Amino acid sequence: MNPCNLIDMLRNRGLISHIAHENSLNEIIQNHFISLYCGFDPTDDSLHIGHLLPLITLKRFQIAGHRPIVLIGGATSLIGDPSFKKKERIFCSNKNINLWTEKISKQISYFLDFNCGDNSACLLNNNIWFNKINILSFLRDVGKHFSINTMINRTAVKQRIIRPDQGISFTEFSYNLLQAYDFFILHEKYQVLLQIGGADQWGNISSGMHLIYRRNRKKVFGLTIPLLIQSNGIKFGKTESGTVWLNAKKTSPYKFYQFWMNIEDTNVYDFLKMFTFIDILEINQREKERHIGNNVMYDKSCLAKNITELVHGKEQLLSVERITHFLFSKQHIYLKESDFEQLKQDGIPSVQVKYIKDLQDALVYTSLAQSRTHAKNMIISNSISINRQKIRKNHIFNNQDKLFGKFTLLSRGKKHHSLLCW
Incomplete structure (x- = not known):
């Protein structure tokens, strides 16, 4: 077995x-390798x-030899988890859910190893069992174990x-039982002993543990990861301009990288512990030396590079680094055409x-003047x-x-840019 105390490691990393x-x-x-799920x-x-920490935590368990199971809520997403939501979700169609399931399953596959022997990751969908369940059987066999x-x-x-x-609808109220049943099925069929999730999932996880004990008299386990809230009270991952997505077509790798470069300095070392696999002793040493020179910015750059490569891969990280050097x-x-496409997407203000x-x-047209x-x-x-070349007199644009054949970068000073898209 791995001599590392995994629970102590997770706690020391704030997870x-x-x-x-x-x-x-x-x-x-x-003393044993277990199966766990999220x-x-x-x-x-x-x-x-906001999904990164659960995925990274699953990866940490897999590195330690345990078997991670990812459960896609094809059925439960039709209901919507009410946990700490101010109002009921808008219901999704089956067509959208099937399409979205395919896309996020592909994203998840980048984080875990699905071909490494006994602890290969497994991807399941809870519509496998909910599509077969009888409502009367569910109320009798599951509902009776829960007190209103x-x-x-x-x-x-x-x-x-x-x-x-x-208020809360009966539909949303029932979500807690559905997730509990997920844990029950995974325990019975896949010997899952542990469910992990965000801190807002503690009630749902507890219900699963309760159901398994009531029906099988077996002890199982739950672990939740802190939800990260910014100083402005906004949930981590949300910004004034919207959510920071893992899909490069929704949030470009460059903008993703810049999100991490713009976090508050006070969060850098906690995030290095939580989001990266850098040795914690090294991170602690960096934190002690943070006031030396420009160390905080260097360590923030280290954080941004690590997470960008984890999510988007080495090639996209190299693209991000080219863009960053080009601008700052x-x-x-020299940028590639695909680098300019990232800038056009959401990297800097652009005009057609x-x-x-x-x-x-x-x-004037780009609002730089x-x-x-x-x-x-x-x-x-x-x-x-213009394109990083200083201009000392008015200029007529040429090819x-x-x-x-289609991009011109205008800059005012070092920090203000706009992209002309011809």
Whole structure:
């Protein structure tokens, strides 16, 4: 067995919010390889960075020799988990759920090893058993083990019940039983002993543990991972401009990378522990030396690179690094056409143009200048560049300015950019 104490490692990395029967679980995973699972409901066509910690935690268990099972909620996503939601979800169609299941299953496959022998990861869908279940049997065999009094006193449910403008439907209320049944089935058919999830899943995980004990008199385990909340109170992964997705077509690798570069300095070392596989002793040493020179920015860059490569791969990380050097360093870097496509997607402000009179007009059109006079003064003061080349007088655009025949980068100083897309 792996001599590493996995539970201690997870706690030292800040990855445990709740844990049930810790001593028993610790003893079992120290002496045996187990199967564990985490569920993901396909409620959109991509996972987002809020899903990263559960996936990374599954990966940590697999590295230690345990078998991770990913359960796609093809059935439960038709209901929608009400946990700590302010209002009921909009119901998804079967067609969308089937399409989204295919897409997020592919994303998940990048994180875990599905071909490594006895602890190969396994991907399942709970519609396998829910499509066959009889409602009367479910109410008799599952529902009878749950007290309404207990269920309505769960924090996630109580918060909705006390809101007269929203309340909670019976449909959502039943979700807790459905997820409990998932754990029960996985325990019976796949010998799953542990369910993990975000801290908001503790009530659902506890219900699964309860059902298995009531029906089989077997002790199983639950572990939740902290939910990350930003200083502005917004759930981690959400920004003013929207969710940070793992799908490169929804959030480009460059924007993904920049998200991590822009986190608060106070979070850098906690996130290095939680999101990367860098040795914790090295991270602790880096934290001690954070005030030396520009170490925090270097360590933030290390975090961004690690997570970008984990999610998008080495090739996309190299693209991100090219773009970053092109925009922010003095080095002369040549970008690929695909790099400019990332910038056009969401990397920097971009505008579609057919004809522009001159540079002054372009600066006004891209909002880099307030007026032609303002633009003229900036050009004279040597603060404007075209494709990283300083411009000292008004300029008429020509084909040489159009990289790959369609992109021109305008810059004001070092930090303000706009992309002309011809």
